[in-house]
Amino acid sequence: MQKIKTALLSYGMSGKVFHAPFIDFHPGFELMGSWERTKKLIQQDYPAVVSYPTLEAVLATDAQLIIVNTPVATHFEYAKKALLAGKHIIVEKAFTTTVAEAQVLATLAQEKGLKLAVFQNRRWDSDLKTVQQVLEDGSLGEIVEAEFHFDRYNPLLSPKQHKETANSGAGILKDLGPHLIDQALYLFGFPNAVCASVRTTRQNSLVDDWIDMQLQYPTKNVRLKASFFVREAIPAYQLHGAKGSFLKPRGDVQEDYLKTGKKPNLDSWGTEPLDKEGTIHTEIDGKIIHGKIPTLQGNYYSFFDGMYNSIVNNTVEPVPALDGVRVMQIIEAAIQSSSEKRVIEL
Missing domain, CATH: 3.40.50.720 (NAD(P)-binding Rossmann-like Domain)
Known part of the structure; x- marks a missing residue:
């Protein structure tokens, strides 16, 4: 090889x-x-x-x-x-x-x-892979709205100076925002417009640390949120379609495994605990379905x-440069939308 x-x-x-x-x-x-x-x-x-x-x-x-x-x-x-x-x-x-x-x-x-x-x-998180499968199997019908969260509870400023000083690369919009935006574009394509609010909420913070944006499509809205003040987490992925809904907590284990020194493998790596399974409530062939959806295995190895x-x-490439350009287009539109308090057409 x-x-x-x-x-x-x-x-x-x-x-x-x-x-x-x-x-x-x-x-x-x-x-x-x-x-x-x-x-x-x-x-x-x-x-x-x-x-x-x-x-x-x-x-x-x-x-x-x-x-x-x-x-x-x-x-x-x-x-x-x-x-x-x-x-x-x-x-x-x-x-x-x-x-x-x-x-x-x-x-x-x-x-x-x-x-x-x-x-x-994060395209290879177990969470997103499972969300993608639910979308592709059509069990929710045509999607009307979706909401993705990347929330934490951490009111303290980061000790990493480049994250907390006012510079062109700092702030949650360019830290967690690219994950959320890329996942939305990966699943739903490029939107028609962006409406966003970008704020600073932590005491003594010099950079943005809270975002709420809507990606507007012809037949649906996709809302993306990130915050450092969410102590009781809500589902990180919420999909609502003409037939039903799917709710999934954030549960991918890979980052936690890697931080403790565990080495990746191709067998059990990226397998979530069962209590992180998502809930589906929908109708298939006239039958109401309400239960859990097994989570797919994630693996950054891919x-x-x-x-x-x-x-x-x-x-x-697994994530081509053009995908990166498109994420940056959404980020710039979000900054403009928040500053001018209006919807930005793309």
């Missing part, structure tokens, strides 16, 4: 939790190391790899794939440099800070014949496997 030499641009939480374990586990990748500015930690977990002192040192290697998992405000600069160095790239969310930056990267990758994928791993095939077999 061809090996794709891969390097990270950071070994903080995202590198340690979301990327390195899967790159190390997948037989088609070779983890070369990571750019580490101050703390030198990657060799504690992967002794055979290299801790690079600078971005230039990473780009000078024979790495074929670079994972841009640095703060959002740096994505455009680092991703552009990696593409100009002839590297395929995976860029964390938010893809960039503006639509214009996203379009530049998408065009540059295409011109150079390089692969560019946006790391929207993203990396898709990226491997994209590079080796020239297939489409």
Whole structure:
């Protein structure tokens, strides 16, 4: 099997939790190391790899794939440099800070014949995979409305300064927002209009930390919400159709597993506990159905496997650059809608 030499641009939480374990586990990748500015930690977990002192040192290697998992405000600069160095790239969310930056990267990758994928791993959450199955089997009838939440209870400011200082990449709209927006676009396509409210609710916060947006389609509305002040969680996914409803709590276990050091596998990985199953209440062939829907297995491995095939077999990236551009278009529309207090036509 061809090996794709891969390097990270950071070994903080995202590198340690979301990327390195899967790159190390997948037989088609070779983890070369990571750019580490101050703390030198990657060799504690992967002794055979290299801790690079600078971005230039990473780009000078024979790495074929670079994972841009640095703060959002740096994505455009680092991703552009990696593409100009002839590297395929995976860029964390938010893809960039503006639509214009996203379009530049998408065009540059295409011109150079390089692969560019946006790391929207939440498409492979057990939650969303189950929601997708319910939509595809048509058991709810035509969808009238949907509501997705990414809520937490955490009124304290993050110790990570890049998340709490006023900069072009900070705020919940560009942190949790891309997950919600990407999932909505993945399931329902691009909307006709956006109506949004973006606020700051935590004491002493300098960045937005509460969002409520509606994606308006010809026959339905999709509402997306994220907040740090939800102590008693409501269903993270709510679908209502002409025949019935499906409610699903957030239950994907992968991030929790990875944070405790568990290593991914292809068998039991991403299997939710039974108490997180979603509830369906609908009518099928004249019969009322009210019960639980088994949750599908999630696995972020599928993203990396898709990226491997994209590079080796020239297939489409698991989350193409155009999908990242579209998410940024919604984000910019949400900012404009909140500022001008009006619906933004797309």
